[in-house]
Every structure is written in structure tokens, then in C-alpha cells.
Amino acid sequence: MPQPATRVRRTGHPGYGETLPRRPESAAPARRLVRAACAAWRLDDLAEDGALIVSELVSNAIQxxxxxxxxxxxxxxxxxxxxxxxxxxxxDLPVRRAPGPEDEGGRGLALVAALATxxxxxxxxxxxxxxxxxxxTGRG
Known part of the structure; x- marks a missing residue:
């Protein structure tokens, strides 16, 4: 099934943004938005880590x-x-906690911290x- 097109809207110099429903399905358009912005800015080397980060941040906001x-x-x-x-x-501010081995969640902010500068x-x-x-690097 083809993916719906992401509507990229400039928010400033330079920036992109989109308001999304607070639902798990919103992680996919958020990832597309990050990838589209990285491609537009020729920062393709940041696209996949950025997509993973936005997935975690969206997941926390949804929860x-x-x-x-x-x-x-x-x-x-x-x-x-x-x-x-x-x-x-x-x-409410996000709380980074150490999850136990049986916990199904709680690793998102640790992942964000590991990937982000x-x-x-x-x-x-x-x-x-x-x-x-x-x-x-800015070299794509």
C-alpha cells in the first residue's frame, strides 16, 4: 500500500512542522517529515537517527x-x-529512568540521549x- 504524501510546511528560516493527532499512527508521518527536511537540507546522514528520535519523542507525547x-x-x-x-x-517533564529487564518500555529517552548530540x-x-x-557533515 503506498504511503500518503507528507505535507511539508515551512515554519520559519529554515524549518518544517506539522500538527498531528495524538495517536500511535502519527509516528509514521513524523518520521517522513524528518526525512523530508533532512533531504531538503542535504543532511541525509542525519535522516535515520532523526526518524528514530522523532518516533521516540512522539511515542512519549502520545503516552x-x-x-x-x-x-x-x-x-x-x-x-x-x-x-x-x-x-x-x-x-509534566519527561523522566529518564532505568527500565528493568522485564519492562516493555522506558528505553526511549535513553535511546534519544544516545543518538542525539x-x-x-x-x-x-x-x-x-x-x-x-x-x-x-552536511554532505548528504
Whole structure:
């Protein structure tokens, strides 16, 4: 079955973003958005790690946020850096914990920390943005 086209909308200089329903199916368009932005910026070397990071951030937002939508934002702070953010309407900050061997979840933020150059949380008046930055070569 063909994948639906991702509508890429510029959010600033330069940036892309999309508001998605707070559902597990939203991870797929979030990954496509990250890959499309990386391709547009010729930062293909960051696309797969970025797609994995956004999957984890979206998964956390789906599990912990309170409203029916989330916002995925992909920005390029400089020529070789991609910043991926997921905005939700919960002020609860993410907690990175060590999962036990029998736990089915709890590894997402550890994975984000392992892949990202930097990551963190930005409080907003009505929620938060959890973000991660990746640095690449800029050679595609």
C-alpha cells in the first residue's frame, strides 16, 4: 500500500512542522517529515537517527500528553545541525529512568540521549517541547 504524501510546511528560516493527532499512527508521518527536511537540507546522514528520535519523542507525547494533538517541528539552527522537537500540552517533564529487564518500555529517552548530540525540554506556558539535536557533515 503506498504511503500518503507528507505535507511539508515551512515554519520559519529554515524549518518544517506539522500538527498531528495524538495517536500511535502519527509516528509514521513524523518520521517522513524528518526525512523530508533532512533531504531538503542535504543532511541525509542525519535522516535515520532523526526518524528514530522523532518516533521516540512522539511515542512519549502520545503516552503522557493530555490533548488530542501534538506538534512536530524540525529546524536547522546551523548548516550541519537538525533540531527535532515534539510539542504537547502537558507541563509534566519527561523522566529518564532505568527500565528493568522485564519492562516493555522506558528505553526511549535513553535511546534519544544516545543518538542525539544534545536533548532537553523547553517549558511553554501551556505545555512543553521535548527536543533533540543531531549534527552531521552536511554532505548528504
Amino acid at each position: 503522557h500528553a493530555r490533548r488530542g494533538s501534538i506538534r512536530v517541528v524540525v529546524e536547522r539552527p546551523d548548516a550541519t545541525c537538525v533540531r527535532i522537537g515534539v510539542v504537547d500540552f502537558s507541563k 544534545h536533548w532537553g525540554t523547553e517549558p511553554l506556558p501551556w505545555g512543553k517541547q521535548v527536543w533533540a539535536e543531531l549534527h552531521g
